[in-house]
Every structure is written in structure tokens, then in C-alpha cells.
Amino acid sequence: MLRFNKLPTVLSVLAASLLVATPVSAEWGLNLPTPVTPIGEEILGLHNLILLICVIIFLGVFSVMFYSVYAHRKSKQHQAAQFSHSTFAEILWTVIPVLILIGMAIPATATLINMEDTAEADLTVKVTGYQWKWHYDYIDSGISFYSNLGTDRAEILNQKDKGENYLLEVDTELVLPVGRKIRFLVTANDVIHSWWIPEFAVKKDAIPGYINEIWTRIDKPGVYRGQCAELCGKDHGFMPIVVRALPEQEFDAWVTEHTPKGDQAEATPAAPVGAALIASNADTTGGAGELASAAQ
Amino acid sequence: MATVADAHHDHHDHHPTGIIRWITTTNHKDIGTLYLLFSFVMFLVGGAMAMVIRAELFQPGLQIVDPHFFNQLTTVHALVMVFGAIMPGMVGFANWMLPIMIGAPDMALPRLNNWSFWILPFAATLLISSFFTGGGAPAGGWTLYPPLTVQGGMGVDLTIFAVHMLGISSVLGAINVIVTIFNMRAPGMGFMKMPLFVWTWLITAFLLIAVMPVFAGAVTMLLTDRHFGTAFFNPAGGGDPVLFQHIFWFFGHPEVYIMILPAFGIISAIIPTFARKPLFGYTSMVLAVTGIAFLSFIVWAHHMFTVGMPLVGEIYFMYATMLIAVPTGVKVFNWVATMWRGSMTFETPMLFAVGFVVLFTIGGLSGLMLGITPADFQYHDTYFVVAHFHYVLFSGSAMGMMGGVYYWLPKWTGHMYDEKLGKWHFWLTAIFFNITFFPQHFLGLAGMPRRIPDYALQFTEFNVISSIGAFGLGLSQLLFGYIVYKCVKQGVQATSEVWDNPEGLEWTLPSPPPYHTFQTPPVIK
Numbered sequence: 056m057l058r059f060n061k062l063p064t065v066l067s068v069l070a071a072s073l074l075v076a077t078p079v080s081a082e083w084g085l086n087l088p089t090p091v092t093p094i095g096e097e098i099l100g101l102h103n104l105i106l107l108i109c110v111i112i113f114l115g116v117f118s119v120m121f122y123s124v125y126a127h128r129k130s131k132q133h134q135a136a137q138f139s140h141s142t143f144a145e146i147l148w149t150v151i152p153v154l155i156l157i158g159m160a161i162p163a164t165a166t167l168i169n170m171e172d173t174a175e176a177d178l179t180v181k182v183t184g185y186q187w188k189w190h191y192d193y194i195d196s197g198i199s200f201y202s203n204l205g206t207d208r209a210e211i212l213n214q215k216d217k218g219e220n221y222l223l224e225v226d227t228e229l230v231l232p233v234g235r236k237i238r239f240l241v242t243a244n245d246v247i248h249s250w251w252i253p254e255f256a257v258k259k260d261a262i263p264g265y266i267n268e269i270w271t272r273i274d275k276p277g278v279y280r281g282q283c284a285e286l287c288g289k290d291h292g293f294m295p296i297v298v299r300a301l302p303e304q305e306f307d308a309w310v311t312e313h314t315p316k317g318d319q320a321e322a323t324p325a326a327p328v329g330a331a332l333i334a335s336n337a338d339t340t341g342g343a344g345e346l347a348s349a350a351q
Numbered sequence: 352m353a354t355v356a357d358a359h360h361d362h363h364d365h366h367p368t369g370i371i372r373w374i375t376t377t378n379h380k381d382i383g384t385l386y387l388l389f390s391f392v393m394f395l396v397g398g399a400m401a402m403v404i405r406a407e408l409f410q411p412g413l414q415i416v417d418p419h420f421f422n423q424l425t426t427v428h429a430l431v432m433v434f435g436a437i438m439p440g441m442v443g444f445a446n447w448m449l450p451i452m453i454g455a456p457d458m459a460l461p462r463l464n465n466w467s468f469w470i471l472p473f474a475a476t477l478l479i480s481s482f483f484t485g486g487g488a489p490a491g492g493w494t495l496y497p498p499l500t501v502q503g504g505m506g507v508d509l510t511i512f513a514v515h516m517l518g519i520s521s522v523l524g525a526i527n528v529i530v531t532i533f534n535m536r537a538p539g540m541g542f543m544k545m546p547l548f549v550w551t552w553l554i555t556a557f558l559l560i561a562v563m564p565v566f567a568g569a570v571t572m573l574l575t576d577r578h579f580g581t582a583f584f585n586p587a588g589g590g591d592p593v594l595f596q597h598i599f600w601f602f603g604h605p606e607v608y609i610m611i612l613p614a615f616g617i618i619s620a621i622i623p624t625f626a627r628k629p630l631f632g633y634t635s636m637v638l639a640v641t642g643i644a645f646l647s648f649i650v651w652a653h654h655m656f657t658v659g660m661p662l663v664g665e666i667y668f669m670y671a672t673m674l675i676a677v678p679t680g681v682k683v684f685n686w687v688a689t690m691w692r693g694s695m696t697f698e699t700p701m702l703f704a705v706g707f708v709v710l711f712t713i714g715g716l717s718g719l720m721l722g723i724t725p726a727d728f729q730y731h732d733t734y735f736v737v738a739h740f741h742y743v744l745f746s747g748s749a750m751g752m753m754g755g756v757y758y759w760l761p762k763w764t765g766h767m768y769d770e771k772l773g774k775w776h777f778w779l780t781a782i783f784f785n786i787t788f789f790p791q792h793f794l795g796l797a798g799m800p801r802r803i804p805d806y807a808l809q810f811t812e813f814n815v816i817s818s819i820g821a822f823g824l825g826l827s828q829l830l831f832g833y834i835v836y837k838c839v840k841q842g843v844q845a846t847s848e849v850w851d852n853p854e855g856l857e858w859t860l861p862s863p864p865p866y867h868t869f870q871t872p873p874v875i876k
Contacts, residue, residue, distance in 0.1 A: 084797035084809060094725075102726045109716040118708060120687045124705065128695045129627070135694035140631040149677060150686045156673045159723060164666060166725040171662045211805060213412040221411060223807045241659075243483045245764040246499040247592060249657060249732060253798040258728045260657045262593060263498060264586020267659035270758055280807075284657075286492045286799045288499055292803030 087323045088253045091275045091300075095256035097166045105159055112155075130232040136249065161249035173268045176238030180229070184241075184248030184261035187290035191229050194240075196314045202227045204293045211293075221294070228299045241267040249285035252298060258284055273300045366866070374469070377461030378866060379446045380469050384763070386443030387756070389471055392768025392831065393435030394749070398478070398825050400428040405787075405821035407521060408814050411806055421804035422490035429493030430510065433610070434517045435475050437748045441613040442467075442524050444755055445552050449528065451857045451864065452546045454537025454873040459530040467523040474516035477677065481506030481513075492802060494603070495570065497584035497595050501577050508577070511570045518563040525556035525563075532556075537856075539875030543637070546855055547630065548616030550637050551626075554644045555612045558605045561648070566602035569595060574790045593658050600651035611711075612640060612745060615682060617621060618704050621758050622686055624853040625701035626693030632685040639685075641676035647674050656727045665724045672722035679715050696851070699773030701752030706781045707746065714742025717792065732802075735795025741788045750780065753831065760835065761849040764865035766842025772834045779827035786820030 086103075090096050127133045181192040189202045206222035209215035218224070231237055241250050243261035249259040252271075259269040273279075281296040301309060365371055376382060404424050407415045416424065446464065459466045481488040486504020489495065500507055505697050532553050536545070539763055545553075573595070575581040582588025584595045623630045630636065652670040656665060687710050695701070717739040721727050730736060753776075761767050790813035795801075799810045806814065844863040 084813070085793050087455075087796050088798060098725050098729060101723065102720070102729065105720050105723055105726065109720065113716060116683065116687060116712070119746065120690060120705075120708070121605045123687070123690045124695065124697075127626075127691065127693050130696070132660070133692075133694050135627040136692040137628065138631075139756060140632050140634070140867075141688075144684075144688065145632055145635050145681070152677050156676060158639060160670060160673060163669065163723045163725055165667060167669070168662065170725060170728075171665075185408075211413055213414065217411060217808060219808070221808050222805060246502065247496060251800075253729065256729055258657050259563075260659060262658065264592065265659060281798070282800050282803070284497065286422065286802040288424065288490070288502065288734075292418060292421070292800075292805050 087256075088347075090254055090256055091273055091277065091279065092255045092257075092271050093274070094166070094170055094271065095254060097169065098243065098256045100174070101162055101166055104162065108155060112196075116341050150261060170269075173238050173270045175236065175245065176270055177235040178232065179238045180231070181240040181242070182250050182261065184243035184245075184250065184287065184294075186245050186288050187283075187294040189250070189294065189296060190230075191246075193310070196310050198310065198313045198315065202229060202297070204290075204295060205297075206293075220280065223295045223297065225297045226296055228278070228297045230299050230301060230309050231273060232303050233276050233300050234303055236270055236272050238270045240270060242271060246287050247285050248283050248287045248294070250277050250281075250296060251284040252281035252296060256281045256296075260285055273298075276300050276302055364843055367667060367838060375465070377457075377465050379450050379458045379461070379464065380763075380864070380866070381447075382441045382458075382464050383446030385438050386446055386471075386667055387469050388437050388442055389475075390440030390752075390770040391835075393431050393439070393475060394828065395832075397428050397431035397436055398828060400424045400431070402825050404428065405818040407804055408806070409818040410815070411808055411811055413805055416804070418804045419490055420487065422492075422625050422802065423488040425802050426493055427478065427482070427488045430478060430489075431475070432744070433493065433606070434514070435471075435478075437610045437744065437752075438517075438521060439471055439559070440752050441552075441555070441610070441748075442521075443526055444548075444613060444617065444759075445524070445842075447718040448759065448857065449549060449552060450535070451860065451868060452549050452855060453535060453540050454856050454869050454875065455531060455535035456867060456870045458527050459535055460527045461482050463523050464527055467520045467527065469657075470516050470523075474513045474520065475517070477509050478513035481509040482666065494596075494598075494599055495573065497576065500573060501584070508574065512573050514570050515567055518567045521559050521563050525559035528552055529560075532810040537869070537872035537875055539591040544875065546616070547614065547619035547633065547636055547640075549641055550620075551612040553614030554640050555609050558609050558612075558644055561607075562602040562605045565598060566606075569598040569602065572598075593655070594734065595651065596655045596658060602655045603654065604651040605644070605654070607743070608643055610748045612644070614707070614755075615640065617755035617758070617868075618686065618707050619755055620855065621700045621704040622689050622708075624850050625698060625704070626690045626695050626759075627851060628689060628693040629854070630685070631688035631691075632681070632713060635681055636685055639681040642678040643675060646671065646678070650674060650675065650722075653722055653724075653727070656724050657731050659770065669722060669724040672721065675722075676715070676719050683715070686729075698757075698850075699768070699770060699777055700754045700758035702774060702777040702781075703750050703757065706777065707751050707754060710742055710781070710784070711828045712745030714739055714747060717742065730795060733795035733801055734799045735800055737801050738791035738795060739790050741784075744780075745788070746784055750784075753777075753780070756835070758850075759857070760838055760856055761842075761845035762860075762862050762864070764839050764842065765845055766838050766860075767845050767849075768834055768838035768842055772830065772837070776827060776830050776834060779830065780824065783820045783827055784825035787817050787824050788818075788820070790814075790816045 087099050090099050179194040181194055183190040191202060192199045202225045205226045207215060208224050210217045210221060239263045241259045242265060243263045248261040249258060250261055255271045257269050257271050259267045277300055279298045283291055283294045367375060373385060403416060406422055484505040486506055488506045489500060489503050489510045491500035491503060506751060532549060572583040576583050576585060582590040584592050619630055619636060650668060650672045652660060652668045696728045720738060721730050757768060757773055792812055794813045799806055848858050848863050856873055
């Protein structure tokens with residue numbers, strides 16, 4: 056039967072997306088990546104719950120519809136009924152969705168409140184977005200540096216084999232401790248960017264003139280990779296974020312080693328927020344035209 | 352019944368011929384045709400841009416276009432599809448069908464009608480010509496967020512003026528729709544007797560009048576920020592970039608419903624015809640459309656959860672957004688209940704209608720997921736969003752319109768389209784659509800941001816699949832053009848009813864209907 060032969064495909068892909076929260080599906084890239092933060096765990100659980108409810112609703116509604124498509128057709132001499140309303144059914148399918156929505160809203164609200172509680176952080180890092188790189192300031196220790204794309208341009212231009220972390224590697228990684236509450240102050244110096252690490256479930260817009268707050272606590276040492284998530288111009292796709300999460304002692308040693316001594320404080324002081332905007336306005340889309348001419 | 356329209360061959364019929372007819376026409380049928388043709392041309396133009404985008408994304412690395420041009424393509428693809436293809440397409444349906452459906456001789460303001468159409472080609476030319484200016488077309492996304500859009504070249508200014516013109520066209524069209532529906536209904540055609548398509552367009556017209564001026568204001572503020580030293584959105588001058596997002600989405604969310612509500616109306620006309628059963632829950636359908644329209648004004652900030660709103664604001668916009676699922680659910684349930692225990696056949700319009708209900712619902716459910724604020728932080732600005740809005744805009748609005756074209760084409764042209772080719776068009780469209788956009792859900796969840804010209808290697812496989820689907824989807828639409836052409840040129844004569852005992856005044860007219868119809872109002876039972 057030709058008709059609706061795509062349905063099994065759609066349903067099986069939907070069903071596949073149900074196989075969630077397993078390392079397998081994370082490797083296949085079918086679901087959110089395996090989180091390494093408590094908030095990430097909560098959000099993954101929430102996502103899986105809503106997805107499951109949506110899939111059940113979808114299957115429920117459309118099994119009814121496709122039964123009807125199968126059974127109530129003229130070619131089977133099915134006679135059309137002539138009913139056109141049913142107050143009971145209409146009240147039922149208004150009230151039941153409301154109840155389901157309340158069921159979704161309760162855990163969502165709890166997670167949201169938790170996410171927005173940035174109080175009592177152990178460590179504060181200021182993140183500043185630039186076209187097209189990130190700048191990090193460790194407010195407590197004075198460490199400060201830029202983080203640029205680490206991928207060789209020849210790889211982007213297909214002149215060289217692409218490495219394992221193509222486009223997701225930087226020259227200077229952001230180093231963070233595990234097990235501590237880290238507060239990020241997120242801002243930008245020219246246009247809007249968005250700082251995002253999928254495994255942390257942290258995404259916050261970096262907006263000139265604003266300082267946004269978000270926090271995380273990393274459970275597992277490792278290297279975590281993300282990208283700018285808000286279109287910020289020509290090289291929006293080329294300003295990744297890489298975090299190296301170290302055990303606490305190693306992190307402390309790293310801080311001691313890198314803390315600037317005496318008055319040679321910041322090698323690259325960040326300009327005040329917003330001040331660079333006028334300058335960057337004059338410098339229109341031509342910008343630092345390295346990649347612009349790249350593909351030609 | 353068919354005699355109603357035949358008796359009038361007065362001086363109105365001595366209209367010009369050739370190109371002058373189309374330029375000077377004030378006839379709602381002519382103008383409807385112009386809108387639909389314009390929409391299809393824009394659909395192909397925007398589609399061609401999508402083909403280049405998908406070709407670039409076929410493999411990691413930069414192959415075809417440079418990143419700046421890629422951003423121009425994504426931006427103008429969206430603007431062309433939203434303002435050039437979907438909105439004018441819906442106005443085309445309104446022009447053709449509203450007067451006929453309410454038993455009126457024409458739209459209430461025919462000269463205004465002519466003008467609202469003829470603004471469009473010039474606006475579209477202005478928009479497309481931005482590609483040829485220094486700095487190119489706008490590259491900051493169709494949302495035109497400052498400060499990025501403030502950085503653009505002259506192409507941004509052309510786009511701003513194009514948006515002004517498109518907005519004027521839409522508002523004039525909306526005024527015409529409201530005046531027509533309020534004043535020109537045949538005697539006995541009470542509001543609660545109007546076909547649902549008329550209802551959805553009435554509500555849409557109010558949405559248009561409410562939000563298009565807001566958008567015009569927002570882009571005008573951008574313009575003065577760019578050239579006249581204001582700092583509405585510039586933090587260095589005391590302005591606020593987030594203000595633009597609030598204004599934009601106060602327009603942008605109702606805009607979503609402007610594009611989908613008329614499609615709801617089309618589907619609500621098609622399903623009863625092919626189920627041979629009256630539309631289920633007419634009153635609740637009207638209430639649901641009204642409810643959706645009201646809610647669309649109070650949920651805008653769910654597009655911008657990541658900008659750093661206060662917790663209370665996030666909670667409010669989450670709850671309000673979730674509420675939209677209720678009236679939307681009512682509509683889907685009503686369509687299913689209309690089909691239930693009917694006597695169904697599956698001609699092309701019905702295939703598109705069933706495809707619409709299923710696929711639009713996928714977009715609706717992913718929309719519900721996006722409305723859950725904490726989860727939205729993960730989905731926001733990823734391919735999950737791209738998948739979501741193509742499920743509501745392509746398999747919703749665009750496929751709804753395609754179903755409408757097949758449904759009314761025999762009426763408009765007097766010729767039947769080729770049923771076999773129509774079915775091919777549906778299946779190719781539906782299958783390739785899913786191949787294109789379903790994998791994008793997975794890409795988004797796996798962490799691929801939207802609007803990037805190149806991507807990490809882990810995203811390769813799904814991008815390959817998506818690109819292959821997109822090429823098939825694009826090619827399939829050429830078939831659509833051919834089917835319509837063939838129908839006009841050599842289709843067999845259609846009867847006045849066309850389908851099996853369909854409901855509505857349009858089926859009481861001959862196919863094609865005479866140039867002027869219902870100069871004497873029909874009798875409404």
C-alpha cells in the first residue's frame with residue numbers, strides 16, 4: 056500500500072528518539088549529550104519526560120486518525136456519520152491537556168528556580184564575547200586571556216585533513232575546577248553572542264551593556280566543547296568554547312601558576328563594556344576578513 | 352444555483368486585455384491570481400537560496416560560499432519565504448475565496464486591493480537587490496537583531512524600506528479583508544455561518560493591523576540608529592539591544608499565527624469535503640482561533656529566554672506559552688473527529704490536509720518542548736529550532752496552501768489537474784520534507800547551532816541526509832509548477848461542484864466562475 060508508507064519511518068525515528076539517556080544514543084547524536092552538571096541532569100530528565108509525553112500524545116492521536124483513515128473510507132463502503140459536535144468530548148480534550156501541562160510545568164518551574172540561583176559561588180569567571188573570540192577573566196585571581204579558534208585554516212578550506220575536534224578546539228582553554236559552584240558573568244563587547252556548553256546545559260546570551268549571570272557545578276573532570284549560539288557575524292561558526300575541568304587540587308595549582316604577579320597584572324585588559332561598540336560600528340561587515348575570502 | 356452569476360454582462364466586463372489588464376485590474380479573482388503567482392515565484396527564489404545553503408552544509412569545510420555570503424543567504428531566504436511566499440500566498444487565497452465564500456461581488460475596496468498587490472513586486476525587488484550593494488544583503492538573520500544588523504551595509508537599508516513597503520501592503524490588505532467581511536456578507540450569512548476560512552482570515556487581518564506597524568517602528572528605529580545618531584539599541588549611547596528583541600517578537604509571535612491561521616481555514620474546508628461529513632466542532636474551532644490569536648500577543652519573550660530575563664518573567668512566559676497548546680490541541684482533535692466515521696477518499700487536497708495535520712502536530716509538539724524554559728536553554732538557537740519552525744511553516748503553512756491550490760484549482764481554472772501527478776507531488780514533498788527536516792531535530796539536540804556555514808565532524812551524517820532531502824524537496828516543487836501549468840493549459844473540464852457534494856458557496860458557481868460573481872446576493876439557507 057503506497058499510502059502513508061512514510062508513517063512507519065516517521066514513527067520509528069520518533070521511537071528511536073525515545074531511547075534516551077543512554078550513552079549509545081548520545082554517541083549516535085540522537086538526544087541531548089550526557090550532562091556533567093546537576094542542572095544538566097535535571098534538564099535532561101525534564102527533556103526526556105516532555106519528549107515522552109509528546110510522543111505518547113502523538114501516537115495516541117494519530118493511531119486514532121490512521122485507524123479512521125484505514126477503516127472509514129469510501130472504498131470500503133463506509134457510510135459517513137453526520138454528527139458535528141460532542142460537548143463531552145470537547146470538554147474532555149480541553150481539560151486533559153490542561154492537566155498534562157500542569158504536570159509538565161511543576162518540574163520545569165523547580166528546575167528553572169534552581170538554575171537562576173547564582174548565590175554563594177566559589178569562583179567567578181567573567182566571559183566576554185568579541186567578534187570572533189572569547190575573553191575570560193578570573194575575577195578572584197586576576198587571570199585573564201583570550202581564547203581563539205585553534206583549528207588550522209587549511210582544514211576549513213579542505214586543503215588538509217580535518218582533525219578530531221575540527222572547529223571545536225581553541226588556542227587557550229578555559230580551565231575550571233570540578234565540584235565547585237562557578238558563577239559566570241556573561242557580556243559582550245561588540246554584538247550579541249551566546250556562551251554555550253551543551254554538557255553543562257549552560258547557555259546565556261552575551262549582550263553588550265548587559266552582564267548576565269549563570270552558574271554551574273561540574274561533576275566530572277574532562278574536556279567539554281561548545282560554540283557561540285547567537286549569530287554574531289561572519290565568523291559566528293568559528294568561535295568555539297573549550298573548557299578543561301580539573302580536579303580541585305590541580306585547578307588550585309593551575310591558578311597559582313598563572314596568577315599574574317605584582318603590577319604586570321593583565322596582559323590584555325578588556326575594554327569597558329559597550330565602549331568598543333562605536334569603534335566596531337565603523338568597522339562594518341568587512342571586518343577581520345580572514346575567512347571571508349577563504350572559500351573563493 | 353449555477354444561474355446566479357450568469358445573467359450579468361454589463362459594461363463592467365469590458366476590461367482591458369493583456370498586460371494592462373493585470374496592472375490595472377481591480378477584480379478580486381485577477382488580484383488573487385497575481386498574489387498566488389507572485390507567491391510561487393518567491394517560493395522558488397527563496398528555495399533556490401535554501402538549495403545553496405544545503406549544498407554548503409552537505410559536507411564540513413567551506414566549499415561553495417564564504418561565511419558572510421552564507422549569512423546573507425540564510426537571512427534573505429527567511430525574509431523572502433515569510434514576506435514573499437507565505438504571506439502573499441495567503442492573501443491570494445483571501446482574494447479569490449473570501450468574496451465568493453460570503454456571497455459578495457468583490458472585495459470592498461478594489462482599488463486599494465490593486466495597490467496592495469502592486470507594492471509587492473517593488474518591495475521584493477528592493478529586498479533582493481540588496482545582494483548587489485556593497486557589503487551585500489543583510490546578514491544578521493531575518494530577526495535583524497542589533498547591534499549586528501547596525502553593522503551591515505546599505506543592503507540593510509534597502510531591506511528596511513522593503514519591510515516598510517511589505518508592511519503597508521499587508522495592512523492595506525488586512526483593512527480590505529475586515530471591511531469586506533464586516534460589510535459585504537450576503538443576507539443571512541451571520542458571523543457564525545461563515546466558513547472557517549473566512550473566520551481565520553478575519554482574525555489574521557486583525558493580527559496584521561496590530562503588529563505590522565510595530566515591526567515598521569522597530570526597523571525605523573534601526574534605521575535612525577544606523578544613520579541619524581540615535582541610540583535606541585546602542586548600549587554605548589544608553590540604548591538597549593534587548594529592547595529590539597522585545598519589539599521584534601511582539602510582532603514576530605503574532606506573525607507566526609498570521610502565517611498559519613489561514614492554513615487552518617483551508618484545512619478545515621478540505622477535510623469535511625473528503626470525509627463527506629460536516630466539520631466537527633465549528634464553534635470551538637472559532638473559539639480556538641480567537642484564543643490562539645489572543646495568546647499570541649502575550650507570549651513573545653519565549654523566543655528570547657536566554658537574554659537573561661528575571662525569573663518571574665521566565666516563569667510567566669513559560670506558562671503563557673504552554674497554554675497555546677490547549678486551543679491548538681482542540682483544532683487537531685476537531686480535524687481528527689471530522690475524519691472519524693466519515694466516508695473518506697484521498698484525492699490530492701485530502702492527502703495534503705492529512706499530511707498537514709500530522710506534520711504540523713510534530714511542529715506543535717516540538718513548539719511545546721521549546722516553551723519549557725529550562726529545556727529551551729538547550730534547544731535555543733540550535734537546529735532543533737530550525738526543524739521546529741520548518742515543521743510549522745513548510746508542512747504547516749506551505750503544504751496547507753498546496754492543499755488549497757489543488758482543492759480550488761479546478762474551480763479557479765475550470766480544469767481538473769492531473770490527479771496522478773498531484774499525488775506524486777504530495778508524496779515527494781512529504782517524504783523529502785521529512786528527510787530534510789527530521790534529522791535536524793537530532794542535530795540540534797546534539798549541539799549544532801543554527802546559522803553556521805561549517806560544522807564539527809560529529810554532525811556530518813545528519814547534514815548529508817538533510818541536504819539530500821532538501822535537493823529532492825526543491826526539485827519536487829518544480830513538479831508543482833508543471834502540474835498547475837498543465838491544468839491551466841490542457842486539464843479536462845471540471846464540473847461546478849468538482850468534488851463529491853462539497854459545502855460552500857463557491858461550488859454553486861460554474862467552473863471557472865464568471866469574471867463577476869454574486870452581483871445579486873445568493874440566498875443563504
